[in-house]
Amino acid sequence: MNAAARPLATIWVGLGHAGCRTLASLRRQLPDMPDLAVVHTRAEVLAETGIERAVQLPTGPAGGTGGDPTVGERAAADATGELRALLEGYSVVVLLVGLGGGTGSGAAPAVARLAREAGAFVLALATLPFLFEGPRRYQVARRSLATLQESADAVILVPNQRLSEWVPDGTPLQTAFQMTDHFVGTALRSLWHLLTSAAFLPIDLSDLRRMASDHTATLAMASVETAGHLRIESALDELSASPLLDHGAVLLSSPAVLAAVSGGADLTLREVNGLASGLRARIRPDASLTLGAMVDETLADGRIAVTLLAAEPTEMPERPTALSTPARATVTDAPSSGRRARQAKLVFDSTHPDRFAGVAPTVRDGVNVDVPTYLRRNIRLSSPVRG
Ligand SMILES: Nc1nc2c(ncn2[C@@H]2O[C@H](COP(=O)(O)OP(=O)(O)OP(=O)(O)O)[C@@H](O)[C@H]2O)c(=O)[nH]1
Numbered sequence: 001m002n003a004a005a006r007p008l009a010t011i012w013v014g015l016g017h018a019g020c021r022t023l024a025s026l027r028r029q030l031p032d033m034p035d036l037a038v039v040h041t042r043a044e045v046l047a048e049t050g051i052e053r054a055v056q057l058p059t060g061p062a063g064g065t066g067g068d069p070t071v072g073e074r075a076a077a078d079a080t081g082e083l084r085a086l087l088e089g090y091s092v093v094v095l096l097v098g099l100g101g102g103t104g105s106g107a108a109p110a111v112a113r114l115a116r117e118a119g120a121f122v123l124a125l126a127t128l129p130f131l132f133e134g135p136r137r138y139q140v141a142r143r144s145l146a147t148l149q150e151s152a153d154a155v156i157l158v159p160n161q162r163l164s165e166w167v168p169d170g171t172p173l174q175t176a177f178q179m180t181d182h183f184v185g186t187a188l189r190s191l192w193h194l195l196t197s198a199a200f201l202p203i204d205l206s207d208l209r210r211m212a213s214d215h216t217a218t219l220a221m222a223s224v225e226t227a228g229h230l231r232i233e234s235a236l237d238e239l240s241a242s243p244l245l246d247h248g249a250v251l252l253s254s255p256a257v258l259a260a261v262s263g264g265a266d267l268t269l270r271e272v273n274g275l276a277s278g279l280r281a282r283i284r285p286d287a288s289l290t291l292g293a294m295v296d297e298t299l300a301d302g303r304i305a306v307t308l309l310a311a312e313p314t315e316m317p318e319r320p321t322a323l324s325t326p327a328r329a330t331v332t333d334a335p336s337s338g339r340r341a342r343q344a345k346l347v348f349d350s351t352h353p354d355r356f357a358g359v360a361p362t363v364r365d366g367v368n369v370d371v372p373t374y375l376r377r378n379i380r381l382s383s384p385v386r387g
Pocket residue numbers: 015016017018019021022041064065066067068072097098099100101102103104105127128129130133137160177178180181
């Protein structure tokens with residue numbers, strides 16, 4: 001790939017076992033992707049991905065890291081030359097990593113640093129371990145995340161524990177991780193699509209950078225797909241109910257929210273406005289809201305996809321808790337000292353309580369089908385792994 005041939009030369013790099021697995025599953029889903037590469041200490045894992053560009057980090061004759069991130073970090077330092085060569089010429093580097101092990105947790109901050117030094121925008125998409133993986137992995141992840149936040153421009157954080165609501169009891173471990181792979185893959189793909197396609201309300205990387213600009217916040221991410229007459233309302237309700245946004249709590253406390261909607265040619269400006277005002281009603285009054293919208297002809301049958309990012313302060317408690325995330329502010333809490341949301345590119349009018357006053361009810365076959373929100377919230381769509 002000739003980096004100069006396209007405006008935003010991009011490479012997605014999977015680090016460690018989890019990063020390699022996620023990237024390999026993404027690759028199977030879509031042939032048309034940015035450049036891909038995998039980095040790991042174990043050659044057999046690299047080979048399994050089928051991804052050509054691979055860097056094996058050297059760890060000595062025994063191989064592997066024994067779960068020690070200092071070993072992963074040293075291995076990345078020893079491969080600095082190879083890593084620099086891999087990253088050369090890219091203006092955007094997306095890192096995928098599962099934090100908690102030795103390789104990815106040790107190497108991700110180092111790779112992010114090298115990419116930044118080479119002038120790239122670095123977006124890291126990191127997962128935190130499930131609670132059942134135990135305190136050791138949690139501590140490794142916690143420390144690595146702090147360093148990664150310093151090294152990357154923005155970190156999208158997916159705490160696996162938030163996905164566990166969708167994992168039925170007795171689910172084998174590998175199946176649980178496949179759900180993570182699937183969620184991360186789907187959400188990243190749709191986010192990427194929105195960042196790189198011609199949109200009628202474009203969003204760009206600087207929006208992400210701004211949202212995570214002080215290195216103390218990570219971005220929570222959720223992604224839903226809905227259809228039908230009430231598809232915007234359904235999307236809003238699903239987002240509010242999503243465990244990935246802590247059932248709406250992340251929305252209530254976030255200083256900066258970005259939502260991007262795509263739909264077929266039937267997506268209307270009125271719907272985009274409906275999404276904006278619906279979100280306004282669900283987020284902090286002083287939060288910035290950035291909205292992106294695009295037409296995606298591959299979304300058939302009246303489907304829309306909404307991907308949402310919300311800045312969230314990273315205050316990981318010292319020990320893992322059932323919540324695995326800090327206690328949330330409510331909408332009545334004052335914004336935290338000095339950290340005001342910055343003005344987003346697009347700021348929509350706040351919602352007024354009487355905004356539906358002049359709107360006629362929707363009647364189908366003589367029946368008013370404007371279903372109240374509290375009823376609609378019980379509607380779950382079929383896919384179990386969407387945020
Ligand atoms: N998405 C996904 N996550 C995984 C998978 N396997 C493990 N994880 C998660 O990723 C974290 C890190 O594990 P690995 O990726 O195996 O660790 P590593 O970076 O390869 O490091 P070492 O194997 O310890 O050298 C774990 O704590 C899990 O939370 C997987 O197949 N898919």
